[in-house]
Amino acid sequence: xxxxxxxxxxxxxxxxxxxxxxxxxxxxxxxxxxxxxxxxxxxxxxxxxxxxxxxxxxxxxxxxxxxxxxxxxxxxxxxxxxxxxxxxxxxxxxxxxxxxxxxxxxxxxxxxxxxxxxxxxxxxxxxxxxxxxxxxxxxxxxxxxxxxxxxxxxxxxxxxxxxxxxxxxxxxxxxxxxxxxxxxxxxxxxxxxxxxxxxxxxxxxxxxxxxxxxxxxxxxxxxxxxxxxxxxxx
Amino acid sequence: xxxxxxxxxxxxxxxxxxxxxxxxxxxxxxxxxxxxxxxxxxxxxxxxxxxxxxxxxxxxxxxxxxxxxxxxxxxxxxxxxxxxxxxxxxxxxxxxxxxxxxxxxxxxxxxxxxxxxxxxxxxxxxxxxxxxxxxxxxxxxxxxxxxxxxxxxxxxxxxxxxxxxxxxxxxxxxxxxxxxxxxxxxxxxxxxxxxxxxxxxxxxxxxxxxxxxxxxxxxxxxxxxxxxxxxxxx
DNA sequence: CGCAAAGTTGAAACCATTCAACGCCCGTGG
DNA sequence: CCACGGGCGTTGAATGGTTTCAACTTTGCG
Numbered sequence: 001x002x003x004x005x006x007x008x009x010x011x012x013x014x015x016x017x018x019x020x021x022x023x024x025x026x027x028x029x030x031x032x033x034x035x036x037x038x039x040x041x042x043x044x045x046x047x048x049x050x051x052x053x054x055x056x057x058x059x060x061x062x063x064x065x066x067x068x069x070x071x072x073x074x075x076x077x078x079x080x081x082x083x084x085x086x087x088x089x090x091x092x093x094x095x096x097x098x099x100x101x102x103x104x105x106x107x108x109x110x111x112x113x114x115x116x117x118x119x120x121x122x123x124x125x126x127x128x129x130x131x132x133x134x135x136x137x138x139x140x141x142x143x144x145x146x147x148x149x150x151x152x153x154x155x156x157x158x159x160x161x162x163x164x165x166x167x168x169x170x171x172x173x174x175x176x177x178x179x180x181x182x183x184x185x186x187x188x189x190x191x192x193x194x195x196x197x198x199x200x201x202x203x204x205x206x207x208x209x210x211x212x213x214x215x216x217x218x219x220x221x222x223x224x225x226x227x228x229x230x231x232x233x234x
Numbered sequence: 235x236x237x238x239x240x241x242x243x244x245x246x247x248x249x250x251x252x253x254x255x256x257x258x259x260x261x262x263x264x265x266x267x268x269x270x271x272x273x274x275x276x277x278x279x280x281x282x283x284x285x286x287x288x289x290x291x292x293x294x295x296x297x298x299x300x301x302x303x304x305x306x307x308x309x310x311x312x313x314x315x316x317x318x319x320x321x322x323x324x325x326x327x328x329x330x331x332x333x334x335x336x337x338x339x340x341x342x343x344x345x346x347x348x349x350x351x352x353x354x355x356x357x358x359x360x361x362x363x364x365x366x367x368x369x370x371x372x373x374x375x376x377x378x379x380x381x382x383x384x385x386x387x388x389x390x391x392x393x394x395x396x397x398x399x400x401x402x403x404x405x406x407x408x409x410x411x412x413x414x415x416x417x418x419x420x421x422x423x424x425x426x427x428x429x430x431x432x433x434x435x436x437x438x439x440x441x442x443x444x445x446x447x448x449x450x451x452x453x454x455x456x457x458x459x460x461x462x463x464x465x466x467x468x
Numbered sequence: 469c470g471c472a473a474a475g476t477t478g479a480a481a482c483c484a485t486t487c488a489a490c491g492c493c494c495g496t497g498g
Numbered sequence: 499c500c501a502c503g504g505g506c507g508t509t510g511a512a513t514g515g516t517t518t519c520a521a522c523t524t525t526g527c528g
Contacts, residue, residue, distance in 0.1 A: 076390040084393035086386050098379040101372070107383055108390070130375065137371040138335070141364065144378040145332040149341055151385040152320050156310040156342070158392050159318035159432050162483070190507070198393050200485055205508055220493095396515065424475070434517055439476055454525080 018045050021068045022119050025092040027143045028066075035135040042125045047117040054110040054118070055096075061106045063120045064096040070116025071188050073195065076108045085195035087151070088113070090187065094143055100127050113192050158198050163207040166197045168234040171216070175228055182228050186221040252279050255302045256353050259326040261377045262300075269369040276359045281351040288344040288352070289330075295340045297354045298330040304350025305422050307429065310342045319429035321385070322347070324421065328377055334361050347426050392432050397441040400431045402468040405450070409462055416462050420455040 019040065022028055028039060045068070048054065054065065054072060065072070072089040086108055089095050096106065100123055130137045157166055170193070175182050186193060194204035208218050214234055215226030225231055253274065256262055262273060279302070282288065288299065291310060299306070306323040320342055323329050330340065334357055364371045391400055404427070409416050420427060428438035442452050448468050449460030459465055 074386075076394065078394040082394065084390055086389050098382045101376040101379055102383075108386065131368055131372065134365055134368065134371065137368065137375065138365065141371065141374050141378065142335040144375065144382055145335055148332045148378055148382045148385060149336075151382060151389060152308075152342065154389050155320050155385060155392065155432075156318055158389065160310065160312040160316065198389075201507070202486085202509085203484055206484090209508085435475070436477085436518085437516060440516090443476085 015045070018068050018117060018119070021091060022066060025066050025094070026146065027092075027094045027097070027139055030135075030142075031139055032135050035129075035133040035139075038129055038133065039121075039126075039136065042121050042129065043119045045117060045119055047115070048112050050112055050114045050116075052112045052116070054112065055106050056109050057106055059106050061096060061099045061104050062123060064094065064099065064123055064126065065110075065121070066094045066119040067091055068117040068119055071113040071192060072116060072118070073111050073113050073192065074108050075111070075195070083195075085198070087154075088188075088192060088196045094147075097126075097140065098144060098147070099123060100130070100140065113188060154198075163197070163199055163203050164210045165234055166199070167204065167207040167211060168214070168216075168231050170197060171223065171225060172228065172231060175225065177228060179229050180227065182225045184223045184225070186223065190221075249279070252302050252351060252353070255325060256300060259300050259328070260380065261326075261328045261331070261373055264369075264376075265373055266369050269363075269367040269373075272363050272367065273355075273360075273370060276355050276363060277353045279351060279353055281349070282346050284346055284348045284350075286346045286350070288346065289340050290343050291340055293340050295330060295333045295338050296357060298328065298333065298357055298360065299344075299355070300328045300353040301325050302351040302353055305347040305426065306350060306352070307345050307347050307426065308342050309345070309429070317429075319432070321388075322422075322426060322430045328381075331360075331374065332378060332381070333357060334364070334374065347422060388432075397431070397433055397437050398444045399468055400433070401438065401441045401445060402448070402450075402465050404431060405457065405459060406462065406465060409459065411462060413463050414461065416459045418457045418459070420457065424455075 022040070022043065023036070028036065031039060043066075055061075057076060067089045069091055072093075072095065073085055074087045074089065074095055075083045075085045077083055087095070095110065099106070104123075126136075130140055157169065161169065171184060174184050190204055191201045194201045197204065199207070208216065211231075211234070214231050216231065217224040217226075256274070256277065257270070262270065265273060277300075288306060289295075289297075301323045303325055306327075306329065307319055308321045308323065308329060309317045309319045311317055321329070329344065333340070338357075360370075364374055391403065395403065405418060408418050424438055425435045428435045431438065433441070442450065445465075445468065448465050450465065451458040451460075
């Protein structure tokens with residue numbers, strides 16, 4: 001039983017349900033038997049209530065994480081205390097794995113946005129495993145590459161698109177279909193979506209109402225799109 | 235002699251001078267003899283004039299690159315043709331290495347900002363090498379991690395800081411000293427710095443002139459800072 | 469010297485933030 | 499049952515930062 005530096009509600013071994021999510025996470029998917037077992041053994045599960053601080057910027061980085069359920073907000077503060085989200089991590093997403101080499105200090109804050117279950121990996125252990133098992137190294141490379149591309153997308157979006165365009169883009173990505181009408185249920189609160197798109201909650205609200213003329217109707221977390229194609233023109 | 239998909243001025247084997255830069259690049263530094271030789275053999279050098287398109291978004295990704303001299307702009311276009319820079323790569327920087335696993339399509343445009351020498355690696359070859367040589371995998375992980383952190387910094391900066399703050403931050407990072415007066419010579423054009431910070435050239439100009447009251451004097455590419463400490467308060 | 473590219477400055481328009489007020493939903497407790 | 503209150507979301511008005519466009523100046527290079 002290790003003591004985590006940041007206390008959580010519970011800290012327990014992997015149960016079968018969490019394991020199922022973990023094994024399907026992009027980071028673990030594609031690991032062979034041996035490597036998979038090693039990683040699973042290195043994992044420990046913890047769950048935390050909403051708004052729990054997982055770690056703070058500047059803290060010594062000892063673990064990286066994989067979200068099993070719920071959502072985690074990665075963000076940074078400016079000197080006046082204003083927060084800016086960098087990334088929102090949902091089930092299957094890994095975060096702070098980028099500290100596996102290099103500085104041993106967290107470079108941002110991580111806070112749960114709702115009740116959340118996390119898998120936690122010791123960074124040193126994972127580093128050793130990555131050096132022993134080529135498959136684990138490969139998984140790490142693949143996972144980091146994907147994050148990097150996503151984050152570059154984020155920079156480009158912030159710099160190229162207006163608020164309604166970013167919202168439209170999110171909706172289109174979340175849309176299962178490629179034409180006609182569609183309906184989406186947001187998996188989290190609107191304030192979280194706002195942060196994800198680099199907007200104040202008010203700006204998201206205004207973006208939604210400006211998308212009404214493009215056939216977007218919002219009622220709570222349910223979003224109706226009358227015509228996916230016309231949304232693409234925004 | 236392979237034919238590159240994008241024609242460059244010259245395409246030649248590694249010469250001793252380029253090799254020296256390449257070996258010192260973060261990506262190659264820390265490679266052992268065997269791994270180093272393999273990577274060097276996989277590299278081919280090409281140089282291109284200013285404003286040369288290295289590759290375009292959507293093209294089949296066959297190579298990734300390491301800048302040996304000069305600068306490369308990674309950017310994306312919106313539908314109206316406006317450009318937004320995602321990253322500026324200088325000597326020692328690697329780009330498009332994030333495509334080593336995953337889709338085989340470039341996700342952004344790359345253009346030289348001045349006369350530039352590049353090392354080019356075949357992506358498939360590099361993938362095989364990374365699977366054979368744990369050191370190469372380790373170097374890739376380390377390199378990708380660093381990029382990811384940098385890009386996350388970029389998102390946070392864009393969202394948290396104003397133009398003068400971003401400029402001040404750049405100057406402080408480029409500053410060798412931590413107090414008193416300092417002088418910096420920009421390694422590239424101001425328009426490139428503007429793009430790097432997510433600003434229009436005019437906005438950079440205004441930011442500089444608003445930093446005059448913080449003791450910043452600009453003459454061409456030379457920037458004088460009367461007191462580094464007071465710049466930190468911006 | 470002269471031209472073209474790069475950089476600066478001003479004015480106007482635009483976009484997003486901020487602050488404040490209000491409405492809504494929902495859980496709690498009387 | 500209803501009243502209350504808090505969290506969340508929406509709306510309005512004012513503010514501020516950045517872009518855009520255009521004109522002008524400066525720089526660098528042949």
